[in-house]
Amino acid sequence: MIEPQDTPTDQAAPALPDLDCAPDVVMPEVIYEGDNTIVNIGPSHPSTHGVCRVIVELDGEIVRHAEPVIGHLHRGIEKMAENRTYLQVVPLTDRLDYVGSMYANWAYCRAVERLAGIRVPERAEYIRVIVCELQRIASHMMAIGPAGADTGATSAFMYTFWQRELVVDLFESLCGARLTYNYVRPGGVSFDLPDGWIEKCREFVAQHPAAMLEIDRFLFGNVIFRARTKGIGVLDADDAVSWGASGPVARGSGVDWDLRRDDPYSVYPRFDFSIPVGDNGDVYDRTRVRLWEAIESCRIIGQALDGLAEFEPGTIKADGMPRLLAPRPGDAYDHIESARGSLGVYLVSDGSVRPYRMKVRSPAFCNLALLPLVSEGYTLSDLVVILGSLDPVFGEVDR
């Protein structure tokens, strides 16, 4: 385990930059009076971003209450982990957050390493940071694009998905899989970087910020998108904290909290990066925070690629790793900043080769719980946009 060094504490959170675009359209307030109607959305509905069922109580077109019904993708991963050895659990964690598999891999491996007292080589830590920041970009592309699609701007999805495909290609050349990587393992990573990968990664990082700024201009500067998302689904900072929101959902509300800086893990203290924070807590800020995070991720990847040269290639696995891990009885919890927020894994060991209990603290679950709070009083069509901005991944919500 690498101890945090020279933690940057005085980094001020930068506000999102102003955009030069047309003034906002203020939508007229519509008031309905009458009996409430119950409308059922899902569990198979394109706007629920997965298999979520939402029971909506409507007054005219205004949402009075929206109740998410979860569990349609409950696969019992936590229970399954109790019947797998520590190494066999890693592929299961891939299927938790399937938009960002690397995070669940990493959070689980950190918990195992803490439990068993494994020291990870620094080269492996750098590679983990690189792949996880690439994963953050890929995951945010799946949040920004659908935000455009939900409001009718399908072309934005095409642009963001192209960027995601570039990341997926990088991962494919790294570990052979497009989606479920099984790459981060307890004690290190499974393969070293292949020949020419660093150059390909640098090419991606060089072109990505420009692509993001283009989307910033044509999506976030678009007058229709602004009218549909500004002032919609407002979540204030106190509520965000008390409901346990994390990640871009909390940061969009002005909560300046990011585990990479505030509870530094791995080699993050060595990098210079900033945490974008919104201030209105609406759909617009939540989504735009993701876009600027993707640009910041490019900075981190660039620095990590530079730092990687110091370490000898091939030193990617911890020394003396047994074939079958059997940690001493005890428990361990570790968390990382995933694309959706603070993702934690709690492991209990009874001294055998299998975990006695695994519990996943899922940011998507906590963020989805906010839906009744943030959607109340907005229209049904806004509910779709609000649900998308919370960016739930149901593999992780239902586990």
Added chain:
Amino acid sequence: MAGVDDLAKALESTPGGGIILTSIDAIADWARGYSLWMMPMGTACCAMELIAASFSKFDFDRHGSIPRPDPRHTDVMVVAGTITHKMAPAVKRLWAQMPDPKWCIAMGNCAVSGGIFYYDTYSVVRGVDEFLPVDIYIAGCPPRPESLQDAILRLREKVRAESISPSRVRAVEGVLPLPGDPLRGETADAAPEGSDV
């Protein structure tokens, strides 16, 4: 489809009717095979590859396979992802809402057999073929978009071997189940039992 069935039977018994029937078959199969609209029943990880398949890099629109979220517009249901016992009634109901003729593609190991979730779990249906008549199985966890592309092309071969007459059965090599599978008719008419949707 009752009217079409009656027409096919009447044609078959008249002299020269077989030639007319095969001509109609050729036109119908050509039309059906090139516009297999998809019902994207994406529940889990495979849904990401299903989305990737319809976007810029793979572009399924060129095969005539356009994803439509409304089951009443679609010809082929692509079950992409794990189906849990809680989700199964909804899938069954959506399948019942699709108009005939319809086909089903089981995409990924979870839809094929439960895959990684076959053992040690209590909530997963072990393969979508427990309650749907599957035409094409795609292995992989998740399969690449190219595999789905191959499945659509294979399904087109299968569609082109089908007839509007239920009595005309032609075998297709390598694709299961064969046309005229009794399961196809049964499930299509089954009422969604125990559905809470």
